[in-house]
Every structure is written in C-alpha cells, then in structure tokens.
Amino acid sequence: MPKLRSTAAVFTTMSALAATSILTGPSVAEPFSPAPCALHRSEAHHSEGVDTWNPDYTRPTGALHAVMIFLSFPDATPHTRPAELAADHFPATSRFFEQASYGRFTLRPHALAHWLRMPQRSTAYAMRRDWSADNRAAYLRDAFAVADKEVDFARYDVVYFVADPDAPGVDSDATKVVNLDTPVHVDGTDVRRVVTVFEKHPPDRLVLAHETGHVFDLPDLYHRPVDGKGDWDTYVGDWDLMGSQFGLSPDLFAWHKWKLGWLDPRQVVCVRGAGPTRLTLEPLAAGPGIPAQGTAGAPAFGLGHGAKLAVVRTGADSVLAVEARGPAGNDHAGCRQGVLVYRVHGSAASGAGPVEVVDAHPDTEACWENSVYPPLADAPVALGESFTVPGEGVKVEAEGRTASGAWTVKITPGVTG
Numbered sequence: 001m002p003k004l005r006s007t008a009a010v011f012t013t014m015s016a017l018a019a020t021s022i023l024t025g026p027s028v029a030e031p032f033s034p035a036p037c038a039l040h041r042s043e044a045h046h047s048e049g050v051d052t053w054n055p056d057y058t059r060p061t062g063a064l065h066a067v068m069i070f071l072s073f074p075d076a077t078p079h080t081r082p083a084e085l086a087a088d089h090f091p092a093t094s095r096f097f098e099q100a101s102y103g104r105f106t107l108r109p110h111a112l113a114h115w116l117r118m119p120q121r122s123t124a125y126a127m128r129r130d131w132s133a134d135n136r137a138a139y140l141r142d143a144f145a146v147a148d149k150e151v152d153f154a155r156y157d158v159v160y161f162v163a164d165p166d167a168p169g170v171d172s173d174a175t176k177v178v179n180l181d182t183p184v185h186v187d188g189t190d191v192r193r194v195v196t197v198f199e200k201h202p203p204d205r206l207v208l209a210h211e212t213g214h215v216f217d218l219p220d221l222y223h224r225p226v227d228g229k230g231d232w233d234t235y236v237g238d239w240d241l242m243g244s245q246f247g248l249s250p251d252l253f254a255w256h257k258w259k260l261g262w263l264d265p266r267q268v269v270c271v272r273g274a275g276p277t278r279l280t281l282e283p284l285a286a287g288p289g290i291p292a293q294g295t296a297g298a299p300a301f302g303l304g305h306g307a308k309l310a311v312v313r314t315g316a317d318s319v320l321a322v323e324a325r326g327p328a329g330n331d332h333a334g335c336r337q338g339v340l341v342y343r344v345h346g347s348a349a350s351g352a353g354p355v356e357v358v359d360a361h362p363d364t365e366a367c368w369e370n371s372v373y374p375p376l377a378d379a380p381v382a383l384g385e386s387f388t389v390p391g392e393g394v395k396v397e398a399e400g401r402t403a404s405g406a407w408t409v410k411i412t413p414g415v416t417g
Contacts, residue, residue: 037270037311039346046219046350057217066158072115073122076167086111089208102287122169154187177214206245219350237376251330254309254323274414285329324407335367338380360387
C-alpha cells in the first residue's frame with residue numbers, strides 16, 4: 001500500500017471547528033435542468049429540487065477518490081485489521097454506485113493499511129446517534145490531527161473516519177455524515193463533510209453507500225418515529241437506498257439519478273396536458289451491460305439509453321414521479337416488479353418525507369419475511385393493471401412489455417371519480 005501523504009500540511013482551523021448535521025443552501029447555484037417538470041431547489045436540507053446543483057457538494061460524475069482512515073483508542077486493542085474493515089465496504093460500495101450511475105460515476109477507495117491512535121479513550125467521546133456537537137467536534141478535531149501526519153487530504157473527494165468496532169465506547173448507531181458549518185482547511189483544501197463510521201464487523205448491508213449518498217446531497221427518506229419506536233420505513237419502504245440500506249430494491253430513485261446527473265434530459269419525460277400520454281419506460285436498474293428481466297423470463301439486453309422517468313406536475317413544489325422497477329442490477333433481489341409511483345416535495349427537508357411511495361395495492365402486503373416494510377413491498381402497478389393516484393386524479397396504466405423488457409405505460413392526468 002503506497003503512502004497516502006505526499007507532503008506536510010498546515011492545519012489551522014481545528015480550534016474553530018463546529019459540527020452540525022444541517023446546512024442551508026448557498027446563495028449561488030449551478031444551473032442544472034431546464035425541464036418544465038423540474039422542481040426548484042429550496043433552502044431545505046438536501047432539497048429534492050433538480051433545477052440547480054448545490055455547489056457545496058461534489059457532484060458524483062467521473063471518478064472520485066475516497067480515503068479510509070482507521071482510528072483506534074487507548075482503551076482497546078483492535079481485533080480486526082484495517083484491510084478487513086475496508087473489505088466490509090469495498091468493492092460493494094463502489095459496485096453499487098457503478099451500477100446505479102450506469103457507469104457514469106466511479107468511487108475509488110484508498111485505505112490506510114494501519115491503525116492511527118486517537119489521544120483519548122473511546123468512551124471519552126460519548127458517541128451515540130444524537131451526538132452532542134461538542135463531543136462530535138472533539139472527535140473530529142483529534143481525528144484530523146492524528147491523520148494529518150500521514151494523509152494528504154487534498155488528494156481526496158470523500159473522507160471516511162472508521163473507528164475500531166471493538167472499542168467499548170463505539171456505538172454503531174452513531175454512523176453518520178457530519179457537515180461542517182466552517183470547513184476544515186487542511187493541506188490547502190476545504191473539507192466540508194466527513195463520514196464517521198462506527199459500524200460493527202461485519203457492518204450493516206450497504207450502510208456506507210447510504211452515508212456516501214448524503215455526501216452527494218441526497219436526503220434521508222425514512223420516517224423517524226418521535227419516540228424512536230415503530231416503523232421507520234413508512235415513506236418509501238424497500239424502494240431507495242436512502243430509505244433503507246436493507247431494502248430489497250435499494251437502487252436510487254430515477255428522480256435522484258436525475259438530480260445527480262446520471263440521466264440525460266431525453267430520459268426524463270414531462271407529462272403535460274389533460275389527455276393520455278403513452279410512453280415506454282426502461283427498468284430503472286437496466287443499463288449498458290446490465291440486463292432487464294424480459295417478458296419471457298430470459299435476460300434482455302440492449303437497454304440503457306431510453307426513458308427512465310416520467311413526471312407529472314401536481315403543484316408549484318410537488319410532482320408525481322413514475323418509473324419501472326424490476327429484478328436487475330441493484331434491484332436484483334426485488335420483491336415485486338412493475339410501474340412505481342411516488343410523490344416528490346421539493347421543499348421537504350431530509351427526514352421530513354421529501355419522497356413518498358404511492359401504494360397501488362393499499363389493502364395487501366408482500367414479502368413479509370424479508371421486506372423492510374411489507375405494506376409497500378407490492379406498491380408498483382403490475383402488468384395489465386391501472387391505478388388512479390388518490391388526491392391527484394392521475395391514472396397510471398401498465399399496458400405491456402416490449403421484447404427488450406421495457407414497460408409500455410399510459411399516464412392520464414385529470415381523471416375524476
């Protein structure tokens with residue numbers, strides 16, 4: 001393993017470090033999508049607006065480099081090697097993004113080969129899910145100080161601080177992305193956010209992919225009960241990684257792929273007018289080199305460049321999104337296939353329901369043995385079915401399948417009764 005640091009660095013801002021999980025949008029944004037159905041990006045944390053890109057975040061296109069730094073503590077001797085912990089997350093995390101982006105984004109990990117010793121005992125940092133700002137800032141201050149001796153942060157786009165999972169003070173529920181009110185200026189670069197990893201060995205499935213999604217401005221899609229009890233997955237169920245890393249169909253929604261720049265403008269269809277619109281939607285996960293399940297049960301190739309997303313405006317800050325989901329790519333373990341409908345709210349903040357899946361079968365559930373939320377596991381409109389979205393008067397019909405495995409769909413706004 002080559003050394004990760006090439007030159008000495010000057011670290012000047014740790015005394016002013018402030019950590020928070022909420023950032024407001026910047027005053028200047030990069031133009032992104034001019035489509036008439038594109039929601040405006042709001043000041044909400046991780047807004048689902050797609051008309052501009054928030055320049056405070058790195059856009060995940062091309063190749064980005066991530067550094068994994070392993071932290072041990074004076075009150076514990078690690079039982080695992082850094083290479084083992086790196087293997088817990090890679091290549092699975094890179095593979096997820098490679099497939100989700102249709103090859104447009106590659107995440108390249110660079111893992112330190114040894115442990116770096118933190119100055120305080122693990123219990124001194126009081127790690128937990130709702131971590132206090134002071135304890136979190138102390139942890140990051142010490143982590144940057146010990147890592148700066150060996151890591152040239154200017155070489156990396158993503159930073160993972162991975163704690164010894166066997167240290168007594170390490171709480172796996174504390175894994176999260178920390179956004180910084182004041183970026184840490186180190187090695188001539190500003191570090192605006194850090195993924196703090198406290199996972200057990202082996203970790204939760206796809207947990208690092210979920211946290212990395214926040215680095216790219218994707219919101220949490222789960223519902224957190226007020227008392228911490230009850231279902232967390234009532235908003236989107238299995239249908240997006242940002243809802244649950246345990247989902248059976250965890251590929252990112254087509255809306256998110258549009259936001260991240262992984263869909264071309266021609267792959268998004270804006271449905272307008274009161275009359276019916278017929279279109280062909282490729283399965284979301286199918287792309288170049290990734291098969292879609294054909295109508296006869298055999299893999300069908302040749303997909304990847306057609307329409308992936310249909311959008312119907314329902315208000316100044318809301319849309320209905322329509323996409324086809326099936327057992328391919330990141331969705332290979334999916335429970336049901338069909339045409340999935342969901343609501344998107346541009347001004348709803350992360351964790352406040354920015355996306356809500358619409359259940360086409362509200363009286364039934366499916367895959368109760370392994371779905372994160374069985375009532376939504378059978379949410380898609382199945383082949384030959386029609387469904388009118390409650391409260392919106394938009395009718396969605398899954399009319400058929402093409403020889404390549406794409407779905408032929410009819411969408412009719414303005415349906416009453």
